[in-house]
Amino acid sequence: MLIVNTEFVPGKRVIEIKGLVQGNTIRAKHVGRDIAASFKNLFGGELRGYTELLTESRREALNRMIAQARELGANAVLNVRFSTSSITQGAAELFAYGTAVVIEDEVPGA
């Protein structure tokens, strides 16, 4: 499965558009990380616990999107976009979407 956020794939041609695929996940931060974060807010700097949490969650959202694309019989997802929104205090939704397509090698000179 090829995942890109551009509208094309160099050297490949889109032969079928399967439609929009999406994946989301909602994560809450946990108290242990909150306590560590409040210390960090005294001294400033990166909040590594949260970075890891978000990386993990975005991967989950991407995987759900990929699973949908696979179900549709696509072999690539183009024009992938992400969006984030906080739903309540301490919980965030990570959302990934794109267009599932079938691509094949471009015939040179064609």
Add this chain to the structure above:
Amino acid sequence: MIELATVLALLVLGFTIGTTRERMHLAQLAIDEEELAAILVSDLKRLPPHWRASQGTLVRGEVVIGSDYFKSFIAGLVNLFGGRIRAFETLMERARREAIVRMKRQAYQLGSNAIWCLRMETSTIGRGGPGAAMAEVHVYGTAYLIDSETEDES
């Protein structure tokens, strides 16, 4: 009296440790950016037509950054009168540069030399304490290996 002393101590701690860490981070960023300077980054949607590129891969970088007590305090003061909050400007700049460095490092590990269609998003994730800012920067793009011969023709 004790409360005032606590606030003062936190301000001094926040200022000294926060400033030192910021200086170290900026120095590290300069080194990392130098190291990864060979990777071309653009937010254009399409590659120039004569460039030959290999299949792309999605690459991402993300950072959550928090302000220190001193910065939050200053921002609170500025908020009374309005105006530019310089302390938070550098904070966001650090987060953005760090996220781009992480994305470039991913591309580098894949053997790519260009990242196209860069997109950035920023979100705040709740408050760490009174006036404390916490923000997340997420950048993503498609990494390509561009044939350097075709690049020179432009």
